[in-house]
Amino acid sequence: MELVSGQVSAVATASSHSVLVVDDHPQAQVLLSRFLKRMGYQVEIASNGLEAVEAVIRRRPDIVIMDVEMPVMGGYEATERIRGAAHERWLPIVFLSATPDSGALIRALERGGDDYLVKPISYTVLRAKMRAVSRTLILQRELEDRSARLAAYRAAEDEQNRTAEHVIRRLATHDLLDESVLQHWTAAASVFSGDLVAAARTPSGRLHVMLADGAGHGLAAALSALPVTQPFYRMTEKGYPLSTIVEEMNGKIRRLLPVEHFVAATLIAVDFKEQVIEIWNGGNPPLCVIGEQGNLLHLARSRNLALGVAPENLFSTDPEIYRYDEPCQVISCSDGLFEAAGWSAADSGAKLLAELLGPHAPATRLDRLKERCIAIGGTAATNDDVSAVVITCIPGQYAAPASVLPVQQRVGHVGDWHFEVGLSAEQLKTVDVVPLLHDVVSRMHGWCVRNPKLFLVLSELVTNALDHGVLGLDSLIKLEPEGFQRYVHLRQAKLAALTSGGIHVRIAGFDRDSRPMLSIVVKDTGSGFDFEAALAHEATLDAPYGRGIGLLRRVCEGVEYRGAGNEVEVLFAVDQNDGGAGAGSSD
Amino acid sequence: MQAHLITEQTVARIRLTGRFDFSGHREFKDCYEAALNEPAVSQIDVDMEDVEYLDSSALGMLLLLKDHADARALPVSLLNCGGMVKEILDVANFAAMFPMR
Structure with a gap:
């Protein structure tokens, strides 16, 4: 004054x-x-x-x-x-x-x-x-x-908020949240939500779900959470595994955000065919898997630092694995929800969550969670954003993605091309081979989007060559009790210890009777297998795991094993287009 | 929240009291900047004994302190973390970033 x-x-x-x-x-x-x-x-x-x-x-x-x-x-x-x-x-x-x-x-x-x-x-x-x-x-x-300036600021801020809100919503949301197996809920403490839920399918039909919570709330939190969405969608659509996606997101957050900002995140991958759930939890409250009666089947607590906190060497990208053999629901929430519901963010809180939801029919559990939250005062009481996802998993049911990705091809003649790649132990440890191969083929054909069947074929061939060929793993292990987890751990251990051996891939594109075809040859340094016996017994052999020969034969126009069984060539017609990414076996 | 700096020889101890959230940003920053400006200081301890609650922006402020301290090669420890504070730090896996005593 x-x-x-x-x-x-x-x-x-x-x-x-x-x-x-x-x-x-x-x-x-x-x-x-x-x-x-x-x-x-x-x-x-x-x-x-x-x-x-x-x-x-x-x-x-x-x-x-x-x-x-x-x-x-x-x-x-x-x-x-x-x-x-x-x-x-x-x-x-x-x-x-x-x-x-x-x-x-x-x-x-x-x-x-x-x-x-x-x-x-x-x-x-x-x-x-x-x-x-x-x-x-x-x-x-x-x-x-002063009041004119204030009014001008206010108008400019309203305009900026409207624009930011629009862009953030467009960047953060995605059609695949319509998945029938997925329910989700977010409530913001202000105009902007720092909590974000995203879902997408890999080309082979695995469902990836992310629940991210940017530190703080409001525009700063929403901006912080935003950079994780693009890697999540892009890399899921290309078929990368959770660990690669998590690593990319961590690096991106570290590069983009100020040091005091980070993003707590839970990433979930569900393979409905294999009945396997992979979970990576960095900084969120425990994720619960509960059965139909509300029994707590599994608890995946935060075992990692949030995204953007730690440099690569302090950062673990390994997901934890849970295999379900009864109908169950995966429930993941942000800490805002635990707080609004009055629960501790530790195990005890997760048990209260399971107790609250247990008596209710699975389809209504998310609504119960909302009611509990709102009854206590919701986001206003905690001043934090709130979010939750519920994924319903039923053995034997593997819902195809809500929308089958259309295969768009460049019109006209593609011409002949080929490439070969030799991968030794070091590459097999660090490179995601299948998305890489699929990407090269996609580019050759000028496709805008992925081809689920081709992804499936490449996955089969590479998995066979690596797991059964180079690493010498027997897929019968998976049939034992707890066998799947054992198989995964054994595979990790063998791969980590691998010093020799490798895989050689040759893919050629050509036209046959004006139809674009691919010849895919995969050769490994393993000892091969008795493919003649396997082919002879194929009709009677109905094992759920094996080398997926039946699948390859259904999708490809020719499957030919050579040598000791450590080399295989398939012919794949590029123009087959009856979709169904989730329809096939993945091993 | 209140933040007090107590320096004894080479150890700077920042004692926090109350709810540790964004409203305490300025006080916390003033405190750790003063600690970092003491040439004799070779270690920074953050005493959490009287902290009732901390939120994600408080975790961010701890990271900010660590970032500045790293630049001077000073170790930062968290002292007397119990109850809800310990729970929140555990969920965030902050033990990987800060020794806790």
Whole structure:
């Protein structure tokens, strides 16, 4: 305030305000204007009310001194017209009148005047009044400027929020959230949600789901969570495994965000055919797998740092694996929900969650969770964003993705091409071979999107060559109790210890009878297998695991094993297009 | 939240009291900047004994402190983490980033 009053006195003595003097007597005009100019004002003259109204519109004076009785139009009527024109700025009007009684004063103020001077004018009083009016005017103008600036900020912010909200929503959401097996819920503490749920299918039909929670809330949190969406969708659609996606997201968050910002995330991959759930939890409350009766089957607590906290060497990307053999639901929530529900973010909270939801029918459990949250006050009580996902898994049911990805081909002749790649132990440990091969073939054919069947064929061939060929694993292990987990661990251990051996892949594209075909040859350094016996028994052999020969034969036009069984060539017609990414076996 | 800096010889101890969230950002920052500006300091301890609660932005502030301390090669430890504070730090797996005593 000191600063403001300082400004007032400085400006009021040498005022740059302009004054409109309205009087029909030339002598009064001259005297007033001379006096006001000496005080530092700029002066305009009008001879009656009508001229005054015109002058106010054209010259926008800061102060008006108005005689009450004038020809053509009097002071009161002129004042009413000036007020009626609704100027956005305050315009003080001081009346001059020959009538000294208080009734005239009241009338003047009621008609829109701000002050009143009695004729004949006392110049001492006029000076004091003008100073007071100027002081008030300066404060008033400052107030007007501030509220105009505030309104402009507000409008700009509203506009920015609208734009940001639109872009964030577009970037964060994706059609595949329509999955019938997936229910989800997010509620923001402000306009923006720092919590984000995303889902997508890999070309082989695995469902990837992500629940991400940017640190803090509001726009900063929403911006923090955003960079994880593109790697999630892009890499899932290309068929990368969770570990590669998590690594990419961690690096991206570290590169993009300030050091104090990070994203807690849970990534879930469900292979409905194999009945295997992979979970990576970094910084979120425990994920629960509960059975139909609400029994807690599995608890996946946060075993990792949130995305963006740790450099690569401190960061673990290995997911934990759970294989289900009864109908169950995977339930993952952000800490905002645990807090809103009044639960601890540790195991005890997860048990309360299972207890709350257990007695209810699986399809209604997400609604129960919402009710519990809202009953306690929801996001307003915790000032944090809230989100939850529920994935329903039923053995033997593997819902195809809600929308089968269309295969778009470049029109016309593709021409002949081929490439070969040799992968030794080091590459087999670090490179995701199948998405790589699929990507190269896709580019050769100018496809905009993935070909699920080709992805399936490449997965089969590479898995056979690596798992059964190079690593010498027997898929019968998977049939034992707890066999799947054992198989996965054995595979990890063998791969980590691998120092020799490798896989050689040759893929060639050519036209046969005007149909684009692929020849895919995969050769490994393993000892092969008795393919003649396997082919002979194929009709009677109905094992759920094996080398997927039956599948390859269904999808490919030719399957030929060579040598000791460590080399295979398949012919694949590129133009077959009856979709069904999830329809086949994946091993 | 309140933050107090107590420096004893080479150890700077930041004692926090109350709810550790974004509203305590300025106090916490003033405290650790003062600690980092002491040339004699070779170790920073953050005493969490009287912290009632911490949220994700508090975790972010701890990371910010660690980032600045790393630049001066100073170790940062968290002291007396119990109850809810320990639970939240466990979910975040902050033991991988900060020794806890």
